[in-house]
Amino acid sequence: MSNISIYAIATILAIHTIINCLTSTVGQYVYRYYLEIYPNSSNYTVTNAYHAFYVVDVNTNETSTCSHKNISRDGDAQTWAQQSSAELFFWTSLVSSCPVIIMTYVLGLYTPQLGKRVVLLIPMLGSTIQLILWLLIIYFRLSELWWYTAAFINGLSGAGGVISLTLTLIITENTPENERSSRFVRFGAMQTAIAAIATLTIGYYISWRGFNDLYWMALTLQILAIVIVLRFLKGLDNHVDERTHLLSSSSNDEVTVVEPVNWRNFLKVFTVLHSNQRSKKKRISLFLTLFANGFFTLGSACFAPLLFYLLNAPFCWTSKDIGKFSALNALTSAFLSLLGMNILTYFGVIDVTICAISHVFFFASALLVAFARYDWQLFLSLLLNAFSGYQGTLTTSMMSKWLSSYEQNNAFTLVTEINTIITTFGTAFFNWLYAHTVIYQRNLVLLIAAGLSVIPFILNICLFIVTRKMPDDDVLSTDKIESEPFHSENNTLPHADDAAYLIIPSQSLTTTVQTPSSERYQSDPTYDNQTQHIMNPTNNDLGIL
Template sequence: MSDSNSYFIVIIICLQTLYTCILSIIGQYIYGYFLRTYYDMYQNWTIINNSSLKIDIFELNREQCIENTTDISNSSAQTWAQQQSADLIFQATLWRAFPIIIITYLFGLYASQLNRRLVLILSIIGNAIHVIIYQAIIYKNLAEYWWYISAFIVGLSGGPNILGIVMNLVITESTEENERSSRFVRYGAMATALAAIATFGIGYYIQWRGYTDLLWISLGLELLSIFTVIFFLKPTHYSTSIDETTALLSSSSSNDVHVTINTSTISKFYHCFDICTVFSFRHCSKKKSISLILIIISYMFYLLALSSLSTMLWYLLGTPFCWTSKDLGQFSAVSLIATAIFSVLGMKILNYIGANDAIICILSHICFGVYLLWISLAQYGWQLYLALLINPFSSYQNILTIPMISKWLEVHERNNVFTLVTEINTIITAFGGSLSNWIYARTVIYQKNFTLLLASGICIIPCILNICLFMISRRISNEQELTRISEINAEPTTLLLSNNLSPQAVDVTCLIQLPHSRTHSLCTSYNDRSRTNSNSSLNNQSDWQVTI
């Protein structure tokens, strides 16, 4: 397998990481806009002033924020601005959610039949149109519904979801199997380091020059990405002789998986619903079904709790923190660096003491719940930075989900379930973020930290589910040990046949032993636990996310 796409992969990761960091500023612009228009709220989006292109609004916000204890009107302005900002993000996210869910699902099913270069170009063009509409809103004072049009277009193009899936496919197919984990580690470390530097610099740049220059830069990054896809992306050598949709429907005992079968459109339509049959009690053992369901539900509640952090921007801009763009950039940079270092260190320690996946997830949910509770009760900036010592250990459920599931799956079942996990991630990330902003907009007046407190409570549910999973896994392990001992006692001569075992039998045994890695930077642990889960990279949430 040739490594012909190395330059393409590095360039695209760098360009898209910078693009994502720049697009994350749009929430700050929306909040600043509503602050400025507080006293003309009934004129909506028609009164924006050209002075908003210069960034003095956050200095004004900081001064007003500090005076909140003595001036009720200032507090009202910030509360109203947070409500309006959260509502706008809520509605725009919904407009993006429906098309991106459908597009992601269809691409997951028919990835082998699509031209990847064309898919990447269309996705990047959608991102570019997204930025152009942002610029038009700022310069031309467009109506509010243009935010929704922009969100719908980026959802229809697939956005960061499709980009992430295609890039993971390219990396996987361009790298030898024994080098994939280390390759993902290097790319993840590179993206994390670049994102830390970018967010740190962007915070200062906004206070110096404002938003529009950065948006023009992001548009240039997308144009460079298109040229990179056209001139640097080379075809990878993978089998196209099998209709993968048909292969997914084949049983594990089939001897004809290498025969080309033409499935009808109706069969492919029904296959969309066959993805969930792997959890059926009629198709597999009761313990397998229960374990898979526990893992999936735990993952869903983790994502739901994680989506509460989409309101952190409004939380930090208001009292008692009163942060500016510079403060936000510094905090994001420190958070990325701390996560990259301590998450890897934590995983290595847990591996060393022999903790299994379920135990690691239990500890992770406890840390996440404590982190959310700490943030919700913090009153000073240093307390927020102190919470970053807990945060790196709070996201192991995200990356451990695929290896935990793969232990229970046959080879022909993996693509089905991996597609389902990707779709669950897309749906809950979209609707969870919308729900969190909707709740925040309606509780900020009475209890500003209610969303974070609620998310902290939600962490209890996946923690309990993982405890149940640990008990099931322990029981199965004990039963297998007793069976092995009884077989040895009953037939001691069978040890002489060990030399006749096929290599495939050894590989299947290895499949049932994984632990895992964490985010991009945690693939080192993943290398020690599994060589067979390279497809799992299709489902890792790219860190490439657009704010709207």
């Protein structure tokens, strides 16, 4: 265990949380910017008959909601701003997607050569450059090309996902094993409290001072975080074996020695689930779980344009409204998801059933948001949202039942990479789709999210049938599973790199749960009797923090 102050780690984590809240407002800024520069009618005309009818309908029946909020009632202006904003975010997501996917894996794989402190500094420096470019764009009204440049640089540094993953490993290595659960719970509670206060305060601050100060604050905090890393994390890598990388595991005083990084190890990540030594039913269970999680992640990515959806009629939300909604989302997600998990496990509900139930809530939440006409309906969706993210939190613990201990690191790295790919490209695609369908059917992406949730629901039903028929000797013993701790995207601190994910209703904001698995083990003989740390992913890149 390295001699690193836990207070320094907590400070970095708190700063990282506030920075994410500040930078998540960029979507609002972009929308307001396009709304201000909307071209006049001589330069922007509506030629489609359906579009013309739709705009008239919006102007007469919906945009009256916007008048008392000092927001333009011009349907054409709102539609154009929606399209332009979503189009910009489509290209920025696309530009950053490939670099962030590659660098997330590379930085994790080559941590022994670089050291965790360097790996932590690289995305912080990338974020600093991105913030500087944002300020230059705002003050000098630079072209959209600079937005793409900023996104590419941030993606090339690994973005917030690498920060969250590295902080998780640092916390794990600097905490005695018997105290890790409580420490992660405290840090999760701290993140939730900070996020709730920050998002609520930011909403009112935007109404008072605008957006510019927020990015100056974010830049200042990012520089402060870099100074803290340089000053207080000097001895971070002194105890680490040079062959141990970020995606491996260690105990309190021992370092797990892994093979040197090479292309063979790289390929093992993508072939780990294909094993002739594993029974057919185990392979089926693994792939069903993997595909269910993949479709859940894709459905979550459908909510990427949600910010623009809420800024549009009939809601026409202001920064205050979004701040209140985000703060309430943070609190309800953290509390209700934990409460729901404890209730379900108390009654002996097994993991696969919990996942199936969560997809029902996902389906209902997506439909409620899609057909909402009033603010209270959106706030009601938060109650459903709190119980909709269990697939992401339980995926790795479910897969561990059918994996040998030496396979877990590679398998969970594969899950991380798949989630990253789906999230980044899914975010880009659904922003693009929203930009091209907002004229005709602005809730199309939400309807797609509801439809996609049916697929993992069916897959979990199939998994339930398979596991019920699986003989006891097909299940790995508890000792074999617990012989090596693991890290995955579901064991990392949540993060967000996309503005829309600040208010995505399909995932819990941040929850760290110590699940009483013994009760589920009694109900399901296929469950390994292990205590889990359930942390909401990122998808998104995608939760808030």
